[in-house]
Amino acid sequence: MNWGSILDNTASFMLSPETIGFMLAALGLAVHFGYAGLLNFGMAGFMAIGAYGYAISILSFGFPWWAGILVSIVGAVIFAIILGIPTLKLRGDYLAIVTIAAAEIVRLLFQSRVFDEWTNSADGLGGYHTSFREANPLPEGTFGFGPWEFTSDQWWSRLFGLFLVALGLLLVWLLMRSPWGRVLKGIREDEDAVRSLGKNVYLYKMQALIIGGVLGALGGVVIALPSAVIPQYYLPSLTFFVWTALLLGGAATLFGPIIGAVLYWGVMAFLAGVLPAMATEGWLPISSTAAGNLRFVLVGVALMLLVAFRPQGLLGNKKEMTFVK
Amino acid sequence: MSSSTPDPTVPDGPDAPEGAELAGIDDDTIVDTLEVEPTHEIHHTTHLAKDDAAPGVAKVDPILVADHITRSFGGNKAVDVDHVEIPRHAITALIGPNGAGKTTLFNLLSGFDKPDTGEWSFNGRSLAGIPAFKSARLGQVRTFQLTKVLARLTVLESMKLGANGQRGESIWAAVVPPLWTSQEREIEERAITLLKKFKLYEKRDDYSASLSGGQRKLLEMARALMTQPEFVLLDEPMAGVNPALVQTLLDHVIDLKSEGMTVLFVEHDMHMVRHIADWVVVMAEGRIVAEGPPHEVMRNAAVIDAYLGSHLDEDIGVITGRYDEEGNRLS
Incomplete structure (x- = not known):
């Protein structure tokens, strides 16, 4: 078993665009669930809207890359409003049901042949990178150190992603320390109490849904930046992977989603290397492909253990979670 | 308590059954010690009504006027109030037995529930169809029977x-x-x-x-005051609170009035009410069966029968006039 290459891959993946996209999506979920108490199980839908919004505006309408990102943001805002109008007046669990269905509707619309002209249906979209790469301010060549050696273009998508993460963190930090954030946390605890104090609960929940949704869409953009947009990527399981990352780090914390995303992808990449290698060595009585998929089982078990024994996540305040409602 | 320890001479000691130390006290004494009076001075406001005390009587200066409010759950009419006015700068108690519709009326007046029919106005401004948060902004704040604290927010x-x-x-x-x-x-x-x-x-x-249960009640009341309200609706502020804290809460309610606010509060316990209320509205079966100054209301035969339960064997519908004595529905 080649431990060196497994660890190298793991470390490299912890700084991949997918990991950075997960940071943004998990931060969005932290706004939804950690601060506002909204059970959004449709993050994959927001991420798909982000990725498709970006790719379609460039490929079909010839927009520059930054305009593509603006289209993604607008798309996420519209999706959040459509989702929020019927559900935010209902109890929290209805939102969960509606969001999971809405995200599937979004994915199936992108996958269907009806919009083939723009979405290329099940084959997905690719080859939209020129505009973004032209904006690359970095010098040509390959640089970095250790496992983090990437080409100029690879660095550009990672650095731009991290820039968006920093921006997102600043926004969430500013919001959550303000009276606006205090109202939001109050709604998480008991929305009737907040309503009785004269706050328009519906408006705050809508604003939170929009902000978290836009962060999720930006996550989708970052993941799509250097690669392709394939509809099968935005399955409900994607939503639950983001949830795992969020709960791992701590739902009501600023840096929890960031740490959670890094750890989640670190563990996933490590298991993706180790398990098939173990199968090849004959240590596991299964094929190496089956061993590779075993990681999803392990992650599921880890999520259950996490929720049962450390609900506050790695960074969460233990005291804050001691009081279970 | 005394039924388990019939012999009042049981000696105090490690073997004494639970409650033995109280066994020598007769029932009246126990009731007296549990009845809590506020410590703050009370200036009862009188002459609140324009006419003789009766259900729906017009007030000299009402802060809230409600008409024809009904609300049914299934076939059961939980609230059916023809007309009620709440006097300004006074403490009004809304009392009645369990299931009388007090909390339902509260939810309707504060916009947390929508009535089937009815109109009501606060300071002359109609509140029908106005969402709860807006009526709170107009200066009408409420608390809840089951205290709602924001668990994972600090007190401050x-x-x-x-x-x-x-x-x-x-x-x-x-x-x-x-x-x-x-x-x-x-x-x-x-x-x-x-x-x-x-x-x-x-x-x-x-x-x-x-926080403890009593502290939560205090926090909820203090939090409501942060909105600088004109009209405070307290839903059973004394429920589940020990007698020492009841006294504190009663004092705070009196202070609300002396600071110029109008108070409407729901309470089960008639004794709690009579010390601090300037006006009492009695509900039973969703209707207002009596109103008036506390001491007058407590002498009202309908209230004694319906509310204090001296005629436990009689159906409450007979007293409220919804049924006749043979059990036939009248209205």
């Missing part, structure tokens, strides 16, 4: 949340702290003054979830 944060008209509560201003920090300081000062008054100052940095 919960208090600050209560203040209205905060600039930093707009999402755009929220990201620009200079726009709201000075107002935030004023709000914090106000919150601390109230916390000191409600003896919660030492708890200000604790999570609200760590």
Whole structure:
């Protein structure tokens, strides 16, 4: 078993665009669930809207890359409003049901042949990178150190992603320390109490849904930046992977989603290397492909253990979670 | 209690059954010791009504006027109030047995529930169809029967949340702290003054979830006051609170009035009410069966029968006039 290459891959993946996209999506979920108490199980839908919004505006309408990102943001805002109008007046669990269905509707619309002209249906979209790469301010060549050696273009998508993460963190930090954030946390605890104090609960929940949704869409953009947009990527399981990352780090914390995303992808990449290698060595009585998929089982078990024994996540305040409602 | 220890001469000691030390006290004494009186001085407001006390009587200066309010759950008419006026600058108690519709009426008046029919106005402004948060902004704040604390917010944060008209509560201003920090300081000062008054100052940095039941009631009342209300609706503020704290709560309710607020509160216990209320409205079976100054209402035969339960064997519908004595429905 080649431990060196497994660890190298793991470390490299912890700084991949997918990991950075997960940071943004998990931060969005932290706004939804950690601060506002909204059970959004449709993050994959927001991420798909982000990725498709970006790719379609460039490929079909010839927009520059930054305009593509603006289209993604607008798309996420519209999706959040459509989702929020019927559900935010209902109890929290209805939102969960509606969001999971809405995200599937979004994915199936992108996958269907009806919009083939723009979405290329099940084959997905690719080859939209020129505009973004032209904006690359970095010098040509390959640089970095250790496992983090990437080409100029690879660095550009990672650095731009991290820039968006920093921006997102600043926004969430500013919001959550303000009276606006205090109202939001109050709604998480008991929305009737907040309503009785004269706050328009519906408006705050809508604003939170929009902000978290836009962060999720930006996550989708970052993941799509250097690669392709394939509809099968935005399955409900994607939503639950983001949830795992969020709960791992701590739902009501600023840096929890960031740490959670890094750890989640670190563990996933490590298991993706180790398990098939173990199968090849004959240590596991299964094929190496089956061993590779075993990681999803392990992650599921880890999520259950996490929720049962450390609900506050790695960074969460233990005291804050001691009081279970 | 005394049934388990029939012999009042049981000696005190490690073997004494639970409650033995109280066994020698007769029932009247126990009731007297449990009846709590407020310590603050009370100035009862009189001459609130224009006419003789009767259900729906017009008030000299009503803060809230409600007409034809009905609300049914399934086939059961939970609230059916023809006309009621709540007098301004007074403490009005809304009393009645379980299931009389007190809390339902409260939810309707505060916009937390929608009536089937009815009109009501606060300070002459119609509130029918107005969402709960807007009626709170107009100066009509409520508390809840099952205390609603914001568990994972600290006591001070919960208090600050209560203040209205905060600039930093707009999402755009929220990201620009200079726009709201000075107002935030004023709000914090106000919150601390109230916390000191409600003896919660030492708890200000604790999570609200760590408070005892009585402290939660205090916090809920203090938080409601952060909105600087004109009209305070308290839903069973004394429920499940020990007698010592009941006294404190009664004092706070009296203070609300002396600070110029109008209070409407729901209470089960007639004895609790008579010390502090200027006016009592009695509900049974969704209707208002009597109203008047506390001592008059307590002498009212309908109330004694319906509410104090001296005629336990009689159907309450007979007393409220909904059924005749043979059990035939009249209305």
